[in-house]
Amino acid sequence: MAGISIERVTKSYGPLQVLKxxxxxxxxxxFVVFVGPSGCGKSTMLKILAGLEDATSGTVRIGGRDVTDLAPGDRDIAMVFQNYALYPHLTVARNMGFGLKMRGMPAAxxxxxxxxxxxxxxxxxxxDRKPKALSGGQRQRVALGRAIVREPQAFLMDEPLSNLDAKLRxxxxxxxxxxxxxxxxxxxYVTHDQTEAMTMADRIVIMRDGEIQQIADPDTMFRKPANLFVAGFIGSPGMNFxxxxxxxxxxxxxxxREIxxxxxxxxxTRELLVGxxxxxxxxxxTGPVTFEATPRLVESLGSEKYLYLDLAEENRTSLKDAGSDDRRADQFIARVMDADHVTQGQPVPLSFDPARLHLFDPQTHLALN
Structure with a gap:
């Protein structure tokens, strides 16, 4: 086992800079999770750590040793990929031990x-089974086992659960x-799924366009997002703005309401972005601030309901720079418990505590509180 130090690493493909x-x-x-939307550079950074990609500049150290220019086999790491990469003609045992055999380790x-x-x-x-006789979850365990037998200094995992169904995931x-x-x-661990990041990580690294947006433990990331993008990316459903x-x-x-x-x-500034x-x-x-809204759509999840509400023109804002940028600018969502009486198209009183509001600078998009 060893610590990992990444110092000012950049990666460019010609004029395109994917890590900054x-x-x-x-x-x-x-256990650190890199998370962010597709194309943010998280998998590229993982490949640089593994030695599968060369950094344009910067230094990578594993266990205090500079491995920036070392081949993947000399870094003492094990990688688990999105696809299982198992040899179909080998048994589970031989798949798991193949790397050790290639290194000349004794059979015992x-x-x-x-x-x-x-x-x-x-x-x-x-x-004694071959991969074709295994389920998706069993194949993923075999891939993990192949990494474990190496007894490496570090595991690198690139979206290892993305091929599994929701329950198995x-x-x-x-x-x-x-x-x-x-x-x-x-x-x-690299993923685009913020739920995986929140439930698994000691610390989360949120990335966007090749840059780190925030590094924090899951609770801090949820309660104190550093900027508008992080606030919109973490949470399901995403934060309302x-x-x-x-x-x-x-x-x-x-x-x-006056709040x-x-x-x-x-x-x-004269205006604020509020989350x-x-x-x-x-x-x-039930809360300090109460207002009335009409759900145009109600989704029931049994124990709770999602209410899709239309937002008045004076409060609408562009969501282009928020993690939830697929949301309509005139829409906001309430996730409520004990809402059996709520029906689509019928006005409903809603309330909240203004102490729970997140405030952002409209120019820099940095958190103010």
């Missing part, structure tokens, strides 16, 4: 490591987290 001054310190045994040691990894992953009864996600707790091996006009040093008109804002000091998570809206006049 990427720097990160990962401690020994930490290979068997010991394979059996131990198979017990950890619950595939000991499958060792949740189960395998929990298995990987439990595996990390048992092995305590430094792990870097409104435009509010300041009416005083710490007050603004929002959703037809006191959770500001430490007055900003230097409110869907789960912080309640059905009924």
């Amino acid at each position: 001054d990427f720097s990160l310190e990962i401690t020994d045994g930490e 040691e290979i068997e010991r490591r394979v059996n131990e990894a198979a017990q950890i992953l619950g595939v000991a009864h499958l060792l 949740v189960h395998t996600r929990a298995e990987i987290s439990a595996l990390h707790q048992r092995l305590k091996t430094t792990t870097i 409104f435009r509010a006009e300041l009416t005083g040093a710490r007050t603004a008109r929002l959703l037809g 006191e804002l959770p500001l430490a000091k007055a900003p230097g 409110l998570r869907p789960e912080y809206l309640s059905a009924g006049a």
Whole structure:
């Protein structure tokens, strides 16, 4: 096991720069998730760590050793890919031990490591089968086992769950987290799924256009997003955004109400961008601020409902620079419990606590509170 140090790494393909001054310190045994939309550079950074891509500039150290120019086989890392990359003509046992055999390891040691990894992953009864006789989840466990038997300094995982169905993805996600707790091996995990990032990571690195937007633990990322993009990317459904006009040093008109804002000091602008998570809206006049809205669509998930509400023109804002940029600018969502009485097309009172509002500078999009 070892810590990983990434110092000012950049990557360009001709005039296209896909990584911009990427720097990160990962401690020994930490589980770090790179997350962001497609094309943000997260997989490219993982390939540079693995030695599958060369950095244009910068330095990579694993366990204090400069590996920037080393071949992948000399870095003492193991990688788990999106596709399982299993040899179809080899049994599970031979697939898991193939890399060790190629390195000239004694057969007895290979068997010991394979059996131990198979017990950890619950595939000991499958060792004589070939990949075609396995389910998707079993194949992914075999791919993980192939990495485990290496006993590397670090695991690199590139969207390993994306080929699984939703239920199996949740189960395998929990298995990987439990595996990390048992092995305590430094792990870097790449995904575009913010739910995977929130549930698995010790720390999350959110990326956009080749740049780091924020590095934090999941709770901090959710409660204190650094900017508009992070706020919109983390959370499901995504954060609602409104435009509010300041009416005083710490007050603004929002959703037809005069609201006191959770500001430490007055900003230097006339307007603010305001964010409110869907789960912080309640059905009924139960909070400090109450307003009425009419759902144009109600989605029931059994224990909760998603209410899709139309936003008045005065509060609409462009979502181009938010993580939820596929949302209509005139729409916001309430995620409410105990809402059996709520029906589509019927006005409903909604309330929230203004202390839960997130405030952003309309020019820089940086968080103000």
